[in-house]
Amino acid sequence: xxxxxxxxxxxxxxxxxxAIMAIESLKDEVPNAKVAFYTHEEWIEDRHRxxxxxxxxxxxxxxxxxxxxxxxxxxxxxxxxxxDIMVLSDEIxxxxxxxxxxxxxxxxxxxxxxxxxxxxxxxQVGPGIPGRELEHYNEDHIKLYREGKAHKFxxxxxxxxxxxxxxxxxxxxxxxxxxxxxxVEKNTKPFPKKLAFWDTFxxxxxxxENPDNNVDIVRLPNDAKYNFVTGYREAELRAGHEKxxxxxxxxxxxxxxxxxxxxxxxxxxxxxxxxxxx
Amino acid sequence: MEDVKYAKVPTGxxxxxxxEEPQQEKRTTKEKPLSIKDFDIDPGLPxxxxxxxxxxxxxxxxxxxxxxDGMVVQEKGIKADKNNPLFRDILAQFTEAEIDTNTKxxxxxxxxxxxxxxxxxxxxxxxxxxxxxxxxxxxxxxxDVVKNSDEKLLKRQIRKATNYFEAFAYGVxxxxxxxxxxxxx
Numbered sequence: 194x195x196x197x198x199x200x201x202x203x204x205x206x207x208x209x210x211x212a213i214m215a216i217e218s219l220k221d222e223v224p225n226a227k228v229a230f231y232t233h234e235e236w237i238e239d240r241h242r243x244x245x246x247x248x249x250x251x252x253x254x255x256x257x258x259x260x261x262x263x264x265x266x267x268x269x270x271x272x273x274x275x276x277d278i279m280v281l282s283d284e285i286x287x288x289x290x291x292x293x294x295x296x297x298x299x300x301x302x303x304x305x306x307x308x309x310x311x312x313x314x315x316x317q318v319g320p321g322i323p324g325r326e327l328e329h330y331n332e333d334h335i336k337l338y339r340e341g342k343a344h345k346f347x348x349x350x351x352x353x354x355x356x357x358x359x360x361x362x363x364x365x366x367x368x369x370x371x372x373x374x375x376x377v378e379k380n381t382k383p384f385p386k387k388l389a390f391w392d393t394f395x396x397x398x399x400x401x402e403n404p405d406n407n408v409d410i411v412r413l414p415n416d417a418k419y420n421f422v423t424g425y426r427e428a429e430l431r432a433g434h435e436k437x438x439x440x441x442x443x444x445x446x447x448x449x450x451x452x453x454x455x456x457x458x459x460x461x462x463x464x465x466x467x468x469x470x471x
Numbered sequence: 472m473e474d475v476k477y478a479k480v481p482t483g484x485x486x487x488x489x490x491e492e493p494q495q496e497k498r499t500t501k502e503k504p505l506s507i508k509d510f511d512i513d514p515g516l517p518x519x520x521x522x523x524x525x526x527x528x529x530x531x532x533x534x535x536x537x538x539x540d541g542m543v544v545q546e547k548g549i550k551a552d553k554n555n556p557l558f559r560d561i562l563a564q565f566t567e568a569e570i571d572t573n574t575k576x577x578x579x580x581x582x583x584x585x586x587x588x589x590x591x592x593x594x595x596x597x598x599x600x601x602x603x604x605x606x607x608x609x610x611x612x613x614x615d616v617v618k619n620s621d622e623k624l625l626k627r628q629i630r631k632a633t634n635y636f637e638a639f640a641y642g643v644x645x646x647x648x649x650x651x652x653x654x655x656x
Contacts, residue, residue: 214630281631441604441605
């Protein structure tokens with residue numbers, strides 16, 4: 194069984210720079226780690242080529258090219274890493290043990306550190322009441338969730354591991370289907386329009402709409418250790434554990450400046466396009 | 472006058488007096504509307520709107536002046552001096568209670584604006600800090616001397632750093648270590 198890490202950097206150049214730092218950090222900590230990298234040919238520098246064990250170009254110029262890349266993973270077991278992470282210890286390799294025979298292992302969103310976690314769909318709270326995003330700090334909103342009148346994005350989609358099988362391949366296909374439905378067809382009904390941008394929403398929906406897929410998806414034990422997102426409380430880490438993966442965010446002004454479609458008139462630069470390959 | 476007709480109720484049956492319909496709750500408000508002064512205006516002069524005090528000493532006011540052509544001018548620094556014709560006009564047209572209410576509203580607006588600006592400023596500062604941290608980390612990590620260094624712990628500290636100075640210090644530490652190694656070789 195072969196296993197490796199999958200990293201994607203597309204649409205905006207700073208994501209490539211970040212991905213290089215991420216892969217270098219991984220290879221510093223886990224020198225024999227195998228990396229499959231998906232990016233645009235024009236960004237690749239020769240001095241970086243030694244970092245990639247599998248390099249795929251051209252790829253869609255889109256901010257969510259990862260959805261396109263996931264089913265193409267060359268590995269039987271894969272850990273997906275967002276480009277804006279730093280591997281801080283070889284304990285990232287513990288994720289393989291946690292994955293075991295599960296289909297997918299993921300970390301959970303922390304509502305206090307996420308832009309959107311709770312939301313409702315049209316008519317869920319009452320007839321004629323449109324779906325909306327909810328606030329984690331609003332007691333009434335949390336009450337709705339507890340009463341089963343709201344939904345929650347449970348899974349953080351910036352770092353996860355999976356076994357390649359029929360169920361996970363179907364899950365990636367569904368994820369892409371719902372993401373395109375939300376962003377290309379611009380149809381989020383009966384859910385709020387504002388959720389469209391978030392791939393966590395499409396992922397949640399892929400699971401919500403396909404319960405028969407029976408994906409065995411579990412939470413990584415001590416998940417903050419493997420995906421410690423900037424803004425998390427240090428107390429999220431269990432005593433005696435250090436962060437194995439730090440997940441920061443690329444400054445938005447940088448990613449806007451480096452966007453390949455920043456001057457395009459027919460393409461929304463915030464998303465990019467699944468039809469354009471580079 | 473119509474004849475009054477009576478009907479006998481069958482034995483054993485009673486007719487209950489209908490209960491009184493609940494009276495509609497009267498709309499009450501604790502706040503009484505402000506009284507308006509009775510005044511005349513010169514149609515050739517601007518209409519005074521929204522006079523309010525602009526300092527704690529209540530010695531200066533501000534207001535809006537709507538000119539006959541519709542142009543609105545914001546007037547500031549009006550001395551609360553009865554020799555000042557604009558102040559005299561304000562006093563002629565507005566009660567002290569009206570001016571106080573406007574002043575309270577102005578204070579509320581300023582306070583809300585301050586709060587919003589503070590939040591924007593905090594966001595900007597957070598972004599700036601993140602940007603600087605990214606720049607310093609990526610700059611050091613892109614240097615060949617750091618990239619090729621086997622000082623794993625120090626490189627990890629650069630990556631882990633949560634502020635500019637921490638990242639900078641560990642970046643310099645890697646360079647110093649590597650330079651010492653080169654000297655000893």
